[in-house]
Amino acid sequence: MTFVTKLTFESGDRAVLDDVVTDLKQLLERKGAECKGPHSSPPERLSVPQYRTLERGREFSSWSYTVYTRRLEIHGADQIARSVAERSFPDSVHVELEIEQKKPLGHRQN
Template structure:
């Protein structure tokens, strides 16, 4: 039975995001950890309306626009490396999600 840890990183700062993900990738390579990714999702452009004052009929400022970037890494096995990576102190503008899946072989279930 093998565990696959999926780490999903999102940020509005693409350069910081790429720097963090590249650092993880280089660390995995040095330690011999099997890693897939980083996989990039297309950037998500968001728009937030801004009212000049509260109320339904209020005039609005131009909407606030920003872009969210996402990178996904899959760590195969190496639970300790995956835990250490997910628990790292990341910059404040990086959001991290972790999912762990159990993969069984093609043989009989045990």
């Protein structure tokens, strides 16, 4: 059975995000891991209201920011995927990791 490690990176700093993902992609290619991506999602623009007091009605202008997302998939290469999961990333980059088990075609469950 093969494992697929899915990594999702999010950040408000697009340059740092792109550097992290590019460096990781190059590392995976040097190690010989099968890697798909990076795949980009459209930037998400978020807005957060800011209140002057605890009472509603008196507001500062909303705080707006953009979140950028990139996704990578590592197929097989469990040891390499484990080392990536243990790696430290900049504080400005949020990383989510999902591991999925793929069964070969024609495989029957008992």
